[in-house]
Amino acid sequence: MGEEKNSIQDLLEFFRKLNVKELHNVEIEGDIEIEVDLQQTPIFELMRAIGYELGMAGYHLMNASKMLGYPVEVFFQPPQVAEVPVQVEKEVSVLSELIREKFEEPKVEYPGVIEEIVIGATKADGGTRSNVVKVGGEKSLPFYYFDALMPNTPKVTIDVFDMPITLAKAVREHYQDVMEDPGDWAKKAVKEYNADMITIHLISTDPLLKDTSAKEACKAVEDVLQAVKVPIVIGGSGNPEKDPEVLERAAEVAEGERCLIASASLNMDWERIAKAAKEHGHVILSWTQMDINNQKTLNRYLLNKIGYPRDSIIMDPTTAALGYGLDYAYTNMERIRLSGLKGDKDLAFPMSSGTTNAWGAREAWMTGSPIEGDSDWGPREYRGPIWEVITGLTLALAGGDLFMMMHPGAVAVFKEICQALYGEKDIRLDNIEQWITLEVEE
Amino acid sequence: MKVKSPLEIYKYLPKTNCAECGYDTCMSFAANIIERKVKPADCPFMLEEKFKDKLMELEDLTSPEIKEVVIGVGKNAVTIGGDDVLFRHDLTFFNPTALAYDVWDTMPLDKLEERINTIKSYTKFYVGNFINLDMIAVRCVSNDPLRFKEVAEKAAETGLPLILVSFSPEVLRAALESIGNKRPLIYAATEENWQEIARLAKEFEVPVVLYSKDLATLQSLAVTFSEMGIQDLVLDPGTEPVGKGLQETFKRVIQLRRAAIEGGNKKVAYPIMVVPMTAWLIESDKLSTTYWETVVASVFIVKYADIMILHSLEPYEVMPLVILKTNIYTDPRKPVAVEGGLRTINSPDENSPVFITTNFALTYYTVESDLVSAGVDCYLLVIDTEGLGVEVSVAGGKLTASVIKETIEKEKVTEKINHNSIILPGLAARLQGELEMETGMKVLVGPVDSGRIPGWLEENWPPK
Ligand code: SF4
Numbered sequence: 001m002g003e004e005k006n007s008i009q010d011l012l013e014f015f016r017k018l019n020v021k022e023l024h025n026v027e028i029e030g031d032i033e034i035e036v037d038l039q040q041t042p043i044f045e046l047m048r049a050i051g052y053e054l055g056m057a058g059y060h061l062m063n064a065s066k067m068l069g070y071p072v073e074v075f076f077q078p079p080q081v082a083e084v085p086v087q088v089e090k091e092v093s094v095l096s097e098l099i100r101e102k103f104e105e106p107k108v109e110y111p112g113v114i115e116e117i118v119i120g121a122t123k124a125d126g127g128t129r130s131n132v133v134k135v136g137g138e139k140s141l142p143f144y145y146f147d148a149l150m151p152n153t154p155k156v157t158i159d160v161f162d163m164p165i166t167l168a169k170a171v172r173e174h175y176q177d178v179m180e181d182p183g184d185w186a187k188k189a190v191k192e193y194n195a196d197m198i199t200i201h202l203i204s205t206d207p208l209l210k211d212t213s214a215k216e217a218c219k220a221v222e223d224v225l226q227a228v229k230v231p232i233v234i235g236g237s238g239n240p241e242k243d244p245e246v247l248e249r250a251a252e253v254a255e256g257e258r259c260l261i262a263s264a265s266l267n268m269d270w271e272r273i274a275k276a277a278k279e280h281g282h283v284i285l286s287w288t289q290m291d292i293n294n295q296k297t298l299n300r301y302l303l304n305k306i307g308y309p310r311d312s313i314i315m316d317p318t319t320a321a322l323g324y325g326l327d328y329a330y331t332n333m334e335r336i337r338l339s340g341l342k343g344d345k346d347l348a349f350p351m352s353s354g355t356t357n358a359w360g361a362r363e364a365w366m367t368g369s370p371i372e373g374d375s376d377w378g379p380r381e382y383r384g385p386i387w388e389v390i391t392g393l394t395l396a397l398a399g400g401d402l403f404m405m406m407h408p409g410a411v412a413v414f415k416e417i418c419q420a421l422y423g424e425k426d427i428r429l430d431n432i433e434q435w436i437t438l439e440v441e442e
Numbered sequence: 443m444k445v446k447s448p449l450e451i452y453k454y455l456p457k458t459n460c461a462e463c464g465y466d467t468c469m470s471f472a473a474n475i476i477e478r479k480v481k482p483a484d485c486p487f488m489l490e491e492k493f494k495d496k497l498m499e500l501e502d503l504t505s506p507e508i509k510e511v512v513i514g515v516g517k518n519a520v521t522i523g524g525d526d527v528l529f530r531h532d533l534t535f536f537n538p539t540a541l542a543y544d545v546w547d548t549m550p551l552d553k554l555e556e557r558i559n560t561i562k563s564y565t566k567f568y569v570g571n572f573i574n575l576d577m578i579a580v581r582c583v584s585n586d587p588l589r590f591k592e593v594a595e596k597a598a599e600t601g602l603p604l605i606l607v608s609f610s611p612e613v614l615r616a617a618l619e620s621i622g623n624k625r626p627l628i629y630a631a632t633e634e635n636w637q638e639i640a641r642l643a644k645e646f647e648v649p650v651v652l653y654s655k656d657l658a659t660l661q662s663l664a665v666t667f668s669e670m671g672i673q674d675l676v677l678d679p680g681t682e683p684v685g686k687g688l689q690e691t692f693k694r695v696i697q698l699r700r701a702a703i704e705g706g707n708k709k710v711a712y713p714i715m716v717v718p719m720t721a722w723l724i725e726s727d728k729l730s731t732t733y734w735e736t737v738v739a740s741v742f743i744v745k746y747a748d749i750m751i752l753h754s755l756e757p758y759e760v761m762p763l764v765i766l767k768t769n770i771y772t773d774p775r776k777p778v779a780v781e782g783g784l785r786t787i788n789s790p791d792e793n794s795p796v797f798i799t800t801n802f803a804l805t806y807y808t809v810e811s812d813l814v815s816a817g818v819d820c821y822l823l824v825i826d827t828e829g830l831g832v833e834v835s836v837a838g839g840k841l842t843a844s845v846i847k848e849t850i851e852k853e854k855v856t857e858k859i860n861h862n863s864i865i866l867p868g869l870a871a872r873l874q875g876e877l878e879m880e881t882g883m884k885v886l887v888g889p890v891d892s893g894r895i896p897g898w899l900e901e902n903w904p905p906k
């Protein structure tokens with residue numbers, strides 16, 4: 001073990017060594033103290049933009065429905081095993097030969113296949129992107145390569161906002177210098193933080209923030225398309241009255257680029273959004289609040305009422321943070337993926353996760369625990385990123401394909417573990433038994 | 443479990459519908475066995491001599507697919523295994539992944555004691571409970587049986603269950619002769635040492651880990667041990683921490699569990715051990731390795747590890763892992779609401795503030811514990827929002843001025859205070875005007891996170 005340097009810089013260095021390409025010039029200040037503005041949680045605007053609140057609504061409603069029909073608590077007492085006296089040198093006999101067995105590897109084949117979706121368009125297809133991003137196409141559960149190869153690794157799209165917003169300091173310090181300009185912001189996310197895609201959230205259009213007009217806001221879309229050549233996601237502010245107009249305009253402005261339009265949702269005029277997105281050749285994000293039945297309904301509407309092509313739909317079944325409903329998000333996604341694989345064509349689409357929601361957990365951003373009796377929470381600049389990684393990773397294991405993230409360290413670690421599980425890293429350690437006698441230096 | 447319908451279980455029960463078990467009928471008791479909420483022996487009559495055979499048969503029919511193995515003794519004993527399904531939505535997962543943290547026998551004494559103490563004293567408050575760490579894994583580095591025994595004894599003083607880690611039977615024996623009565627898990631039997639280890643497992647009646655990266659060998663060991671009458675087994679298919687090795691580790695873990703639950707291969711239907719601490723074999727700095735150990739552990743908390751051995755006690759690793767295991771092993775069938783009503787926090791009097799919150803368990807316990815910890819004397823008025831959090835219940839019309847007013851009246855709040863004021867959660871600020879009109883009380887808006895209530899009170903209490 002090398003000497004302890006304890007910085008995100010080292011972390012990035014480590015993953016660079018492990019072949020993560022292009023992560024340079026990451027500046028991290030020594031002072032990581034975040035002062036939390038008393039009137040404003042750092043993540044509020046962010047949460048609104050990515051639908052945290054509504055997500056939680058679905059989560060709670062699901063709880064309520066879960067309660068019906070199930071009797072009270074589970075009563076399992078911890079076992080009480082008594083100490084047995086030590087019996088020294090008891091006569092015991094053992095077999096003289098090992099009984100040799102074969103292990104039958106189970107193999108599971110599903111009738112269904114998840115649609116493979118191409119996001120972005122290169123010159124050949126009438127766009128200006130330098131590459132496209134493919135997600136989905138699975139015939140097995142995520143990373144179950146022994147059932148069927150996964151055609152695409154999970155991809156990361158980094159969040160960019162069309163105005164400066166309050167963020168947890170651990171995140172903010174990486175974007176502080178570019179927050180005034182969405183183009184610069186996007187550039188930094190791609191060049192330095194290895195984003196596969198960029199999400200531009202047009203949150204300034206929110207009547208409660210700047211109430212920017214759709215036309216005005218769409219300049220940011222053009223800026224980002226200019227600044228970076230990766231495919232992009234275009235998001236609104238989450239305001240149900242304003243979003244249809246904003247996203248309609250954005251779809252028009254970005255015609256030919258095959259963006260992902262985020263999103264069509266049952267709580268707003270999804271028809272208007274979807275029609276515009278379809279007309280201008282974009283992929284649509286079908287967003288529901290943690291309810292598999294609503295997800296199916298909205299997908300059917302898109303397919304049947306709008307005639308949305310099957311190769312242009314991605315779902316966002318809603319992400320809740322580790323400790324704050326992740327279990328529901330996980331199970332919801334897992335059920336959706338299994339339904340798709342088992343042949344429910346209405347649910348056989350790739351899934352996107354608003355992983356940045358992880359920063360809503362107080363464990364991710366608070367200086368320390370407000371609760372007496374808790375062990376020390378440790379430095380929050382390390383807690384926050386790991387919260388984001390685990391939230392994303394758990395959902396990747398449930399079937400997530402596209403991850404909206406923010407912290408560069410979290411992005412690096414998340415990609416690294418996904419690539420390892422995907423088998424992209426042709427390295428291995430010999431003699432793993434050595435952990436038994438390892439003297440760990442700290 | 444082998445049976446799928448209550449009828450199949452009913453046949454074995456006394457059929458008297460006496461309700462001693464807490465259920466009205468034997469049929470309803472049977473239905474709860476299927477749901478794994480009770481066990482056959484919870485019917486007192488099944489313990490009688492004349493039902494002995496039926497009880498045995500029924501226990502066999504209703505035992506979980508994956509064997510349950512108990513490690514340790516007394517109140518700290520930990521049960522691992524016991525799962526019946528591959529997906530938590532099909533029932534629930536049982537017995538959260540046990541997390542064992544390592545110490546080794548060449549650590550300086552002061553470091554050793556400090557580490558043991560950190561493991562023993564770790565607590566994280568979560569949804570009404572404090573989560574602790576489960577076990578200590580004692581590794582033999584010295585190859586000196588005496589030294590190992592002493593360190594194991596020291597770790598055993600905590601009362602936490604132990605894993606004794608060494609491939610050497612002599613080393614394990616030394617520790618077992620001293621603390622074998624505490625039911626430690628011994629690690630591990632391999633293709634090389636299995637006979638000696640089997641002897642120890644039998645002699646001391648302790649559970650044992652079988653280790654091989656080759657699943658055929660692992661199954662061979664399991665069958666051989668079972669044949670010798672050793673059933674308390676844990677399977678370690680080897681944890682390779684990076685690259686293709688990690689990918690293959692994932693495959694081995696999944697295949698073991700699928701074979702046991704879906705493939706009907708009872709020969710490998712035992713708890714699975716994963717060792718994320720192999721991440722410490724990678725050449726790197728401490729932060730990166732800690733992160734890597736955390737993500738490797740996370741993968742296997744989600745996917746089927748019943749017990750794991752970890753190294754880093756950095757809070758930013760431990761905290762997310764204990765919460766992740768709690769999340770994944772939460773029973774999805776269980777309600778998440780607490781009762782509505784007025785609670786007293788610490789010792790309030792007529793001058794104390796009254797805070798409003800909702801009955802969503804996560805919200806309630808967070809607010810309650812924040813207030814208790816901060817030593818705030820106050821009342822907490824819990825509104826029944828059908829288990830919804832504040833923000834959501836405001837949006838969904840479950841937390842309204844009139845619902846709050848009803849609860850205030852029902853709980854006779856105004857009789858308990860002399861200041862006629864009440865405090866809304868920051869996230870319900872928009873109800874302020876209406877609530878003032880409906881109740882005639884002075885309505886204050888508190889902070890958006892209850893962790894900030896103490897600071898808020900300094901500025902805003904008593905009300906002007
Ligand atoms: S206690 Fe036993 S006999 Fe009585 S109702 Fe319950 S299951 Fe039936």
